[in-house]
Amino acid sequence: MAPSMLMEGGRNHTSVVMFVLLGLSDDKDLQLILFQMFLVIYLVTLIWNLGLIILxxxxxxxxxxxxFFLSFLSFIDICYSSSTSPRMLSDFLKDEKTISFISCATQYFVGCWMGQAECCLLAAMACDRYVAVGRPLQYSAIMSPCLCQKMVVGAYGSGFLGSLFSTVTGFLLHYCGPNIIPNFFCDITQIIPLSCSNPFISQMILFLVCIFVGFSSFLVIILSYGFxxxxxxxxxxxxxxxxxxNTxxxxxxxxxxxxxTSLSMYLLPSSSHSEKQDKLLSVFYVIFIPMLNPLIYSLRNKEIKEALRRMVKRLTHLLQ
Structure with missing residues (x-):
């Protein structure tokens, strides 16, 4: 897809209006197999997370x-998976895997928002687990519904602001030349190097957002588990x-x-893994984790299993 021609100051220059996603494979037969496999994974992700929220x-x-936190984690996983999976599935059936500049920015914004909100929510859940183990007698008083709601709002709000800063600074750069993204979704770390502008400020803001949201959440989790x-x-x-x-x-x-997975993707030097390894890590991070989260909580949790049995009994009783 050729960049569009724009006029500025009496001079012609090009501006990218489309990006090309290389996807996971060029093999047509393999793409059909991958389409079926990832469609099943996406449906399982939606059904399991939505079912957990309802339960x-x-x-x-x-x-x-x-x-309460787990239900919002499931909502994040639904949104995160839905920001990439539908387009990836449709691209398996296309010869030309293009995405508009605006769609690419929107996809990254939603995915980044959900990813950073998950960082913060996992930190909030770690604090909750510390109170449950370290202060069991005061647990109900400390983890009041009002505090839990504020922690969820804080997690979503932090993710939104972090994603907004990252998206605006990354996509306001001037893109005039190469427009090929070597992945199946819009990853800002692979988009910024395509810019014709000086990316230093955008890279610094991206780094600071990762520090303030990602690393600070990780530090809270480490401290909580230390306690x-x-x-x-x-x-x-x-x-x-x-x-x-066990709790x-x-x-x-x-x-x-x-x-x-995220540390392997973004912190290890690019020379330490190939493009295929990058794609495999991306698939696991973007596609599999939203499906695994509810499975991990459900399969290991007796209370959820009992609640599911009660719900099945009620449904069978109503249908009889």
């Missing part, structure tokens, strides 16, 4: 801070220690997968 809302036993570990060590009985750790196991697994 938490209708079952009174799940009306606790942990599940959790100290509290568990104070428990005299082995059974009590195991029970306390944090699902969250710890989600944090490990989320941050492990």
């Amino acid at each position: 938490i809302r209708i079952d009174p036993s799940l009306h606790t801070p942990m599940y 959790i570990a100290a509290s568990i060590l104070k428990i005299s009985s082995l059974k009590g220690s195991a029970k306390a750790f 944090c196991a699902s969250h710890l697994a989600v944090v490990t997968i989320f941050y492990g």
Whole structure:
């Protein structure tokens, strides 16, 4: 897709109006297989996360801070997956995988917003787990509904502002030459190098946003689990220690997968992994994690399993 010609100060110069996504593969047969596989993954992501939200809302036993946060984590996963999966699926069936400049900016904005909101929400959930383990007698008083709502608003608000700054500074650069993105979605770290402008300010703002939102959230999680570990060590009985750790196991697994993948993608030098490895990490980060999060919480959680059994019984009773 050729860049458009614009006039400025009596001189012609080009401005990119479309980006070309290379996608995951050029093989037509493989693309059809990938289309079917990723369609199933996307549907599972939608159904499982939406089902978890509904289950938490209708079952009174799940009306606790942990599940309140989990319902919003599931909403983030739905939005995050939906920002990339539908276009990726449609691109598998196209010969020319192009995306308009505005659509690319919108896709990045939504994905970045949800990704940064997830960082903050995981930090809030880590604080919740610390209070549950370290201050169990004051848990209900400390983690009040009002505080939980403020923490969720703060997580979404921080993600929105961070994404806004990153998107505006990244997409206000002048793009006049190459317009090929070597991935299946709009990743700002692969778009900024295509700019004809000096990208220093945009890269600095992107770096600062990652520090303030991503790293600060990670630091809160590390500190929370440090306090959790100290509290568990104070428990005299082995059974009590195991029970306390079990309340944090699902969250710890989600944090490990989320941050492990994101740190591998964005912090390791590009020379340490190939373009194919970059794409595989992107697939896992963007496509698989939103599906894995509800599965990790559901399969390891007795309360959710019991709530699901109760809901199935109610439905079967109504249908009889």
